[in-house]
Amino acid sequence: MDTVKKIYVFIILVALVVVMIVAQNIIIPFILAILFWFVIRVIKKLLSKVLFIRRIPDWTLTIVSTAILLSLLFLVISMITINIRYLSVTLPTYEENINKIARELRTSFELNSPLVWNDLTADINFGNILSRIFSTLTGLFSDAFIVLIFLIFILLEESIFPDKIKAMYPNENKYNKVNSLIKKIDHSVSNYIAIKTLVSLLTGVLSYFALLSIGVDAPFFWAFLIFILNFIPSIGSLIATVFPAFFALLQFGSFTPAILVLAIVGAIQIIMGNFLEPRIMGTSMNISPLVVFLTLVLWGMIWGIAGMLLSVPITVIFIIIMSEFKETRPIAILLSRRGKIIE
Numbered sequence: 001m002d003t004v005k006k007i008y009v010f011i012i013l014v015a016l017v018v019v020m021i022v023a024q025n026i027i028i029p030f031i032l033a034i035l036f037w038f039v040i041r042v043i044k045k046l047l048s049k050v051l052f053i054r055r056i057p058d059w060t061l062t063i064v065s066t067a068i069l070l071s072l073l074f075l076v077i078s079m080i081t082i083n084i085r086y087l088s089v090t091l092p093t094y095e096e097n098i099n100k101i102a103r104e105l106r107t108s109f110e111l112n113s114p115l116v117w118n119d120l121t122a123d124i125n126f127g128n129i130l131s132r133i134f135s136t137l138t139g140l141f142s143d144a145f146i147v148l149i150f151l152i153f154i155l156l157e158e159s160i161f162p163d164k165i166k167a168m169y170p171n172e173n174k175y176n177k178v179n180s181l182i183k184k185i186d187h188s189v190s191n192y193i194a195i196k197t198l199v200s201l202l203t204g205v206l207s208y209f210a211l212l213s214i215g216v217d218a219p220f221f222w223a224f225l226i227f228i229l230n231f232i233p234s235i236g237s238l239i240a241t242v243f244p245a246f247f248a249l250l251q252f253g254s255f256t257p258a259i260l261v262l263a264i265v266g267a268i269q270i271i272m273g274n275f276l277e278p279r280i281m282g283t284s285m286n287i288s289p290l291v292v293f294l295t296l297v298l299w300g301m302i303w304g305i306a307g308m309l310l311s312v313p314i315t316v317i318f319i320i321i322m323s324e325f326k327e328t329r330p331i332a333i334l335l336s337r338r339g340k341i342i343e
Contacts, residue, residue, distance in 0.1 A: 020302055028306050029143040033150035035193065035313060040065045040155070041186070042194045062155060076224065083221035185320050189313050195280055196312075200230035203272045207244075210264045214257055216248050226265070230273075232296065232308045237269040287315055291335045 020027060043065040056064075165182070169175040204227035211219035222244040229240035244265060249258035295315045299307030319335050322328035 017302065024303055024306075025143070026146075028303060028310075029146040030150050031310055031314070032143075032306075033147045033154055035189075035310070036069065036147065036151050037154045037158075038186075038190050038193050039197070040069055042190055043068055045190075059159070062158070066151075066155065079220050080224055083218035087218050087221065181321065185317055188316050188320055192313060192316060195277070196231060199272055199277045199280070200227045202276075203227065203230055203268055206268045206272075207240075207265050210268065211244060211248075211261065214248065214260050214264075215252075216244060216257070216261065217251055222247070228309075230269075232305075232311075235296070236308070237273050241266045241269055287312070287319065288335060291315065 040062065044061050047061060047065060165178060166175060169178055204223040207226045208219050208223035211222055216222065225243060226240040229236040232239075241262060245258045245262040248261045249255065252258070292312065292315070295311045296308055299311040299314065301307070303310070315335070319332050322335075323332035
């Protein structure tokens with residue numbers, strides 16, 4: 001019987017992976033809508049701490065919080081569009097600097113093989129590299145309408161969801177257990193989103209002023225890219241440092257500005273990622289670093305960059321849910337940071 005159960009579990013897991021790959025155009029917007037819903041809840045909690053706002057009805061506070069989030073997203077998208085247009089205009093200058101850098105390297109290292117360098121610089125299509133970055137970013141907003149529709153329905157369901165849970169579990173003990181599980185998921189995911197957004201935003205703002213002082217083109221675009229990539233564990237901060245440094249090299253045609261960007265932005269990433277974030281994150285993210293990396297790879301293989309961005313919140317939810325059941329609790333302990341489940 002146990003063998004049959006294991007076969008069934010394996011078949012279900014394979015089927016889930018297939019469904020997640022095939023239906024990713026629906027699942028990813030839905031998960032993004034849920035995450036935005038968590039962000040709205042965080043905004044509501046912050047607003048509710050203001051004395052004169054506490055007396056506002058909950059549904060009004062939800063509308064205000066949603067309007068704040070959508071306004072911020074619209075502002076960010078508008079600023080990115082302006083920066084992308086500016087970078088597109090400066091493409092010819094960047095492409096000229098590729099040849100300039102190649103000549104400097106050839107002179108510095110006394111390499112007398114111009115054909116090799118010409119082939120190398122010909123292969124570096126700056127426009128193609130930049131367009132791939134743009135398409136990746138615009139891909140995050142391409143399903144904005146679907147995400148918005150999902151978000152509206154989630155907000156409409158929010159007020160009646162507790163009543164549905166009570167109806168589903170008339171037994172008080174079962175209801176209390178399910179309600180406790182939902183609250184735990186809400187707390188962990190909301191806490192992660194709030195702290196990660198704060199740290200990423202602070203990293204992006206500091207990087208913006210650093211890039212602005214160095215004179216890098218479109219500093220807001222690179223700061224936003226740094227902000228987004230910081231949601232990808234481990235490799236995100238590395239990519240977020242290398243990208244602006246590489247393009248600073250192409251913009252100025254000199255190594256000095258690129259080294260400055262690499263040093264200053266890299267220092268900001270190290271301070272934020274290794275000192276500030278662990279201090280304020282505390283034990284809220286009870287995940288092993290190895291598990292973070294493995295889930296990053298796994299979700300990246302299934303959903304690409306979107307999967308990398310969503311890997312940690314999804315894993316947190318899985319660990320919390322598995323910790324509540326006797327059969328899956330050992331797996332939750334294995335995936336935890338120190339082998340302890342936060343009660």
